[in-house]
Amino acid sequence: MSLFGFLKKETFRPAPAGQGLDRGILVFENTSEVIRAENLLKAWGWDIKVMGPPPEIRTGCDLVIEFPLIQELKIMSILVKDDIRPLKVVPVSSPLLKPVSIFQIKDFGRHLMVRAANMKLTIDKETLIIVNVSGGGCPDIPYLAQEMIGKSLRDAPSPREIGHTLCGYALQLAYEEIKSRC
Amino acid sequence: MLAVIGTVPIEDFPLVSGEATMEDDRIIIQGSPVSINRGTPALLAAAIKTCQTLGYPLPFGYLVGDTGLGNGSSRLYEYLSNNLQQLGFNTIAFHYLQPDVDWHNRVLFAVEDMKDRPILIADAGFMYVAKMSGEASRYNLFTPDVGELAFLADEEAPHPFYTRGFILHEETRAPELISRAYRHNNAPQYLLVKGEKDYVADSQGIHETVDAPVEKAMEAIGGTGDTLTGIVAALIEGGIGTREAAVIAARANRLSGHYAKPTPATQVIDIVKHIPRALGDIL
Numbered sequence: 001m002s003l004f005g006f007l008k009k010e011t012f013r014p015a016p017a018g019q020g021l022d023r024g025i026l027v028f029e030n031t032s033e034v035i036r037a038e039n040l041l042k043a044w045g046w047d048i049k050v051m052g053p054p055p056e057i058r059t060g061c062d063l064v065i066e067f068p069l070i071q072e073l074k075i076m077s078i079l080v081k082d083d084i085r086p087l088k089v090v091p092v093s094s095p096l097l098k099p100v101s102i103f104q105i106k107d108f109g110r111h112l113m114v115r116a117a118n119m120k121l122t123i124d125k126e127t128l129i130i131v132n133v134s135g136g137g138c139p140d141i142p143y144l145a146q147e148m149i150g151k152s153l154r155d156a157p158s159p160r161e162i163g164h165t166l167c168g169y170a171l172q173l174a175y176e177e178i179k180s181r182c
Numbered sequence: 183m184l185a186v187i188g189t190v191p192i193e194d195f196p197l198v199s200g201e202a203t204m205e206d207d208r209i210i211i212q213g214s215p216v217s218i219n220r221g222t223p224a225l226l227a228a229a230i231k232t233c234q235t236l237g238y239p240l241p242f243g244y245l246v247g248d249t250g251l252g253n254g255s256s257r258l259y260e261y262l263s264n265n266l267q268q269l270g271f272n273t274i275a276f277h278y279l280q281p282d283v284d285w286h287n288r289v290l291f292a293v294e295d296m297k298d299r300p301i302l303i304a305d306a307g308f309m310y311v312a313k314m315s316g317e318a319s320r321y322n323l324f325t326p327d328v329g330e331l332a333f334l335a336d337e338e339a340p341h342p343f344y345t346r347g348f349i350l351h352e353e354t355r356a357p358e359l360i361s362r363a364y365r366h367n368n369a370p371q372y373l374l375v376k377g378e379k380d381y382v383a384d385s386q387g388i389h390e391t392v393d394a395p396v397e398k399a400m401e402a403i404g405g406t407g408d409t410l411t412g413i414v415a416a417l418i419e420g421g422i423g424t425r426e427a428a429v430i431a432a433r434a435n436r437l438s439g440h441y442a443k444p445t446p447a448t449q450v451i452d453i454v455k456h457i458p459r460a461l462g463d464i465l
Contacts, residue, residue, distance in 0.1 A: 030252065052344045058283075062340070097344040106401070111446035113402045118329040118342035122402040122446045131447035133220075134404040135327060137306030139278050140250025142221035143191035145404050164250030165280065166343040
């Protein structure tokens with residue numbers, strides 16, 4: 001077992017997020033930082049959730065990470081070791097906005113389109129080549145489209161890797177859904 | 183003159199402003215070329231084609247590079263908030279910018295300080311932030327798809343990503359969603375909703391439904407909403423009333439798609455090429 005695996009299984013005992021009122025949120029400078037933190041914490045086995053911020057700290061294209069507040073020190077330690085520094089940690093007691101979880105599927109015969117929120121991803125079912133990205137309004141979407149279209153689902157970068165915004169995050173959900181179906 | 187404001191997906195693309203022209207598959211502003219694939223370049227391409235076809239002056243573009251980090255958007259927001267007051271545009275189409283409520287409000291203040299208030303159109307990120315800021319009713323036209331319409335209809339959602347599940351993003355619900363968006367003051371003077379059927383609506387309800395020709399593949403093609411916004415923006419600049427312009431644009435965009443014989447793998451530039459023919463048929 002690797003050191004990483006050992007630490008993940010033995011040293012830390014992640015508690016589930018979203019239970020009770022003892023929750024906190026980690027606020028970051030931008031969505032890219034949120035995605036980095038999410039990837040890291042999930043890799044360590046923490047049951048954290050990406051959510052929408054409460055209105056009082058909302059600025060625009062925002063995501064926050066909800067976590068069990070009592071685990072703040074351990075979680076901060078993991079983040080800081082990887083040079084990820086939240087702008088602030090805020091306790092919450094009211095429900096946070098949940099990301100969209102409804103997918104809509106359209107089968108065009110040879111092509112399959114999945115929509116998550118405002119984002120649509122279409123592939124060629126025979127070749128698994130991504131043929132189109134549609135919808136969205138944040139500036140990383142034209143960039144993601146440029147990087148993903150023409151590549152196969154296996155070879156294309158995932159929106160999580162190179163996206164930065166909520167639209168990019170929605171495209172990630174469509175990407176995961178389409179991968180689960182093909 | 184029509185101003186089109188947005189971003190291109192090249193991080194180090196400088197902030198450029200000037201008359202937008204089109205050469206082959208590229209937009210040129212201030213000597214800087216950018217590919218027409220989707221997003222603001224696709225909007226500009228459709229606006230240029232419409233202006234050329236109808237003999238209108240070419241649109242004036244403001245573009246900056248941004249791949250989602252928001253740095254380019256911030257530069258453009260700052261430039262606009264410092265300079266719009268001195269400019270004399272009749273119509274402004276705001277497009278792909280990183281949503282930021284504070285910057286949006288500063289730009290809107292600058293618009294309010296213009297000598298003659300322009301007709302304001304918003305789509306994409308700028309439409310999101312206009313709704314997010316609670317200032318949607320200050321705009322003349324939004325061009326959402328059905329997913330974005332559900333976001334406008336959800337008075338709690340700050341972004342389409344958070345649209346609540348019970349507000350179903352279904353085409354058949356569009357009339358109900360339009361009504362809800364107006365009820366909560368989250369819609370502009372007119373909505374042009376794009377989808378299997380296109381709707382032109384205001385606070386009184388749906389005035390026009392455009393549903394032919396039908397090309398189901400259009401929904402999958404990135405940039406077809408951007409071309410619709412570009413066509414309607416150019417028509418409004420040409421003096422056609424917003425409501426009538428929205429109907430003509432919906433027809434022209436659908437017809438351009440029809441002439442392209444699209445599949446879900448078609449790219450938007452292949453549709454842009456047919457805009458002159460479509461407008462010629464309709465007008």
